Amino acid sequence: xxxxxxxxxxxxxxxxxxxxxxxxxxxxxxxxxxxxxxxxxxxxxxxxxxxxxxxxxxxxxxxxxxxxxxxxxxxxxxxxxxxxxxxxxxxxxxxxxxxxxxxxxxxxxxxxxxxxxxxxxxxxxxxxxx
Numbered sequence: 156x157x158x159x160x161x162x163x164x165x166x167x168x169x170x171x172x173x174x175x176x177x178x179x180x181x182x183x184x185x186x187x188x189x190x191x192x193x194x195x196x197x198x199x200x201x202x203x204x205x206x207x208x209x210x211x212x213x214x215x216x217x218x219x220x221x222x223x224x225x226x227x228x229x230x231x232x233x234x235x236x237x238x239x240x241x242x243x244x245x246x247x248x249x250x251x252x253x254x255x256x257x258x259x260x261x262x263x264x265x266x267x268x269x270x271x272x273x274x275x276x277x278x279x280x281x282x283x284x285x
Contacts, residue, residue: 167231
């Protein structure tokens with residue numbers, strides 16, 4: 156009877172092993188298998204579809220870069236979602252330090268508060284009044 160190695164038969168561990176051995180296309184299998192679940196997780200975590208799409212891609216880039224450090228001791232999903240969670244926390248910290256402000260709203264408020272740009276005035280009357 157043959158002894159089995161940890162994760163034998165697991166398609167994710169097999170794909171990671173192939174990537175370590177130089178088969179970069181094995182990443183496509185992981186991407187195809189995990190994108191929907193990872194995307195749903197990140198949308199819930201971040202509350203933003205756009206950020207989630209970006210971080211799904213960043214997660215798979217990180218998986219590729221870390222392929223040599225992956226050890227199949229735990230479930231692949233635990234490792235994958237750990238990477239995604241760390242990236243999501245970093246994104247949330249970045250958002251807190253860099254809040255988004257709608258430029259249209261700021262411009263509109265600035266124009267409304269400036270008497271030279273009252274509604275109804277034309278550029279010609281504004282020029283004559285200056």
